[in-house]
Amino acid sequence: MAACRTCVATLAAVLAMAMLASAEPSTARPLVISHRGYPCKYPEETIRGYEEAIAAGVDYIEMDVVSTKDGKLITRHDVLLDESTNIKDVDEFKNRTATKLVNGKNITGYFAIDFTLEEIKSLKTRQRLAFRDHSVDGKFMVPTLKEVLQLVKAARRNGTKVGAYTETKHPQFHIDNKRPLEEPLVAELRDLQLLADPGAIYLQSFDPASIKKLQELLGDKNRLPATWLIGCEEPIPTLAELEEFKEYGTAIGPDKLLLFNVNAADECGRSANSSCGALEPTQECIGRLEPPPEAAATSTLLTAAHDTGLEVHAYTFRNEGKFMALDFMSDPYVELNFYANRSRGVSWVDGVFIDCPATSVPWRDGGSWDPSRDSDENGARDCNYGGVVFAMIFLSIVSMAFSLLYVRERRRGRAGGAFSRLSGVEMDQRAQL
Numbered sequence: 001m002a003a004c005r006t007c008v009a010t011l012a013a014v015l016a017m018a019m020l021a022s023a024e025p026s027t028a029r030p031l032v033i034s035h036r037g038y039p040c041k042y043p044e045e046t047i048r049g050y051e052e053a054i055a056a057g058v059d060y061i062e063m064d065v066v067s068t069k070d071g072k073l074i075t076r077h078d079v080l081l082d083e084s085t086n087i088k089d090v091d092e093f094k095n096r097t098a099t100k101l102v103n104g105k106n107i108t109g110y111f112a113i114d115f116t117l118e119e120i121k122s123l124k125t126r127q128r129l130a131f132r133d134h135s136v137d138g139k140f141m142v143p144t145l146k147e148v149l150q151l152v153k154a155a156r157r158n159g160t161k162v163g164a165y166t167e168t169k170h171p172q173f174h175i176d177n178k179r180p181l182e183e184p185l186v187a188e189l190r191d192l193q194l195l196a197d198p199g200a201i202y203l204q205s206f207d208p209a210s211i212k213k214l215q216e217l218l219g220d221k222n223r224l225p226a227t228w229l230i231g232c233e234e235p236i237p238t239l240a241e242l243e244e245f246k247e248y249g250t251a252i253g254p255d256k257l258l259l260f261n262v263n264a265a266d267e268c269g270r271s272a273n274s275s276c277g278a279l280e281p282t283q284e285c286i287g288r289l290e291p292p293p294e295a296a297a298t299s300t301l302l303t304a305a306h307d308t309g310l311e312v313h314a315y316t317f318r319n320e321g322k323f324m325a326l327d328f329m330s331d332p333y334v335e336l337n338f339y340a341n342r343s344r345g346v347s348w349v350d351g352v353f354i355d356c357p358a359t360s361v362p363w364r365d366g367g368s369w370d371p372s373r374d375s376d377e378n379g380a381r382d383c384n385y386g387g388v389v390f391a392m393i394f395l396s397i398v399s400m401a402f403s404l405l406y407v408r409e410r411r412r413g414r415a416g417g418a419f420s421r422l423s424g425v426e427m428d429q430r431a432q433l
């Protein structure tokens, strides 16, 4: 009997999940911002990744900008080249590590700012996350910002509505090292005539001073939409700070875990005080929403941003189950639907930074979830779709069994008896399949 109840509960959960995932799309259509290219499949911030993301139909490709020794702008997420390139394996560069102060911390490694563009162009990129596909490591170069912007420009000329979502990375570090980012970035946008093309560029930075500086350099006529990124370690901005930012910006970009509280203390073995759920290297999960999704109310930060007239573009949505709250059952659509709140007709988040375009673009367009479509996105391989696949197989087997029974019963001239005759014992056996 207990097993039967489990089986009924499973069925109910499967149906509830299916309803959640296929919730009616509304007019709200959050922007899909392809985080660092196409990191589900390709090393981050490579031309190949950006091309594939554009082809997948994202609204923006996202890139981080750092400076080389000779003041050229390249796209790298980190000021160090250690994790995203093969630099550690290059003998010629063995003695070129350094220790520098970045955001209040001394860090040691191969700083992009200590290498010329020519030297950086001799490197090859690699997938940063260990659990993703490494089969194309060593195949692609580090692009310049200009090369990536040219890609966007060419796509737009072809009628593809895609923009560049461009982040100044550690602006103060670059100022301290006499290679400020803002002037050369604005010069490049001007040279490529991207300023006169509305929708081509969105600016972003964790440092609002950098955005202010960029807008000053651009001048009132050429101001661009811009996002203030907010990390887990940072204080939540006050209403006054948001209002001040509104003078020169258009959105905030919070870590998604800042929007709704995640408690990981028990199930994920983190201390309750770890900063808003950020994954530690040894961790396999980030915890559960508190309160749970069905009881969640609009968060204070969301309300404050929207009341101020700022959009909310949250990061980062990935396919791997370990990067989402346990409540979402490793299903990227359930997670995205929660943050977008679309079924209720108004959007909570106005944009999402995502790692897996083939998953997120169909979601944005109101498609239904098809795990097989994304099987080539690495995240999907690692991701725990087991529960859903099991549920689908289980449902098919149950319906097949029903039809078989029905046909058999009909042959015996006792149509209609099959369903009432399906005993708890038979249900139990099916539940174990």
Ligand SMILES: *[C@@H]1O[C@H](CO)[C@@H](O)[C@H](O)[C@H]1NC(C)=O
Pocket: 095, 096
């Ligand atoms: C690294 O080694 C090369 C050749 O051995 C030398 O010319 C260069 O000055 C060294 N660089 C540093 C930063 O020590």
Ligand SMILES: *[C@@H]1O[C@H](CO)[C@@H](O)[C@H](O)[C@H]1NC(C)=O
Pocket: 101, 104, 105, 106
């Ligand atoms: C960073 O290293 C420098 C040089 O060793 C030292 O003077 C400074 O105090 C260090 N700063 C921090 C924040 O550790």
Ligand SMILES: *[C@@H]1O[C@H](CO)[C@@H](O)[C@H](O)[C@H]1NC(C)=O
Pocket: 151, 154, 155, 158
């Ligand atoms: C532009 O469109 C042409 C014709 O469809 C295609 O061959 C080309 O690859 C496209 N270029 C870009 C950058 O999208």
Ligand SMILES: *[C@@H]1O[C@H](CO)[C@@H](O)[C@H](O)[C@H]1NC(C)=O
Pocket: 271, 272, 273
């Ligand atoms: C968490 O932080 C609070 C306030 O700083 C402190 O009182 C509490 O002991 C901390 N809890 C843990 C588990 O570290």
Ligand SMILES: *[C@@H]1O[C@H](CO)[C@@H](O)[C@H](O)[C@H]1NC(C)=O
Pocket: 293, 294, 295, 296, 297, 298, 341, 344, 345, 346, 347, 348
């Ligand atoms: C999101 O959903 C909740 C109910 O879960 C509702 O109270 C809230 O008003 C919704 N927010 C928006 C912006 O629609």
